[in-house]
């Protein structure tokens with residue numbers, strides 16, 4: 001069996017692994033689709049190997065085997081990947097901060113007892129059963145494969161709770177921005193403005209319900225000023241994931257407004273602390289989700305309030321992964337979410 005790993009900067013290797021056998025607390029999943037995430041693209045562009053466990057961390061598949069201690073899942077169940085529930089044993093759990101479990105955090109970054117020798121860019125994978133969430137039966141496989149990133153955005157928007165009437169800005173209309181935008185609309189924001197440089201992505205944001213779309217820079221500043229009587233947005237979601245956009249997100253926010261970081265910028269960002277202080281800005285950052293939030297998010301996709309089909313632009317085989325990483329990292333890609341089908 002071949003699994004794709006990012007073994008160094010701009011290097012994808014198809015490595016041979018034995019067909020996995022489940023440990024007592026594991027399930028083996030036959031993977032149907034695995035989405036390519038911005039994190040995979042960052043890893044491909046960065047020096048050194050990507051963590052094998054997170055290389056392909058957005059997948060759906062069917063349980064094809066399970067260990068003796070697994071009683072909550074059966075063979076044939078369709079499952080999506082998640083981080084495990086809180087461990088109940090680490091210092092954070094003992095401190096009563098179950099939602100800040102250190103073992104879950106380690107799993108999020110592909111380390112610790114729940115890590116795996118490769119990710120979902122492979123036909124089969126053995127994982128701890130706690131990392132497998134039953135997929136809502138109303139979802140297609142292509143929708144279910146996109147639930148992990150969708151739930152990351154759901155979690156962030158749920159935590160920041162836009163109020164009725166809020167003017168919200170989504171900075172960046174890649175998969176994370178387009179997901180976030182849909183949750184913000186579902187949560188009842190008054191007006192949603194999407195700031196994005198690529199024409200095709202602005203167009204897609206408009207199709208998915210954005211009240212206004214605009215290019216970054218002076219054009220965006222003018223539009224936000226016009227829509228808010230010069231005050232700035234109530235709430236800005238930073239979904240571009242590049243260091244320069246951290247300060248621009250604050251620039252678009254009104255005094256006393258809120259900025260939420262969802263996009264993962266690698267490297268340090270230059271900010272203007274004076275502007276943050278003068279604006280009395282509230283900044284929050286979001287990482288991860290709970291299994292309950294997975295189920296909630298799947299319900300919105302199942303009944304059509306959130307459209308993931310529009311984000312899915314291509315499906316290719318494992319041998320095309322490197323081409324996809326190059327294309328998505330080029331800055332001029334016409335793709336939004338690309339799914340890898342390891343069965344091809």
Ligand SMILES: [Zn+2]
Nearest residue numbers: 037038039149
């Ligand atoms: Zn991801």
Ligand SMILES: [Zn+2]
Nearest residue numbers: 087090093101
């Ligand atoms: Zn814990």
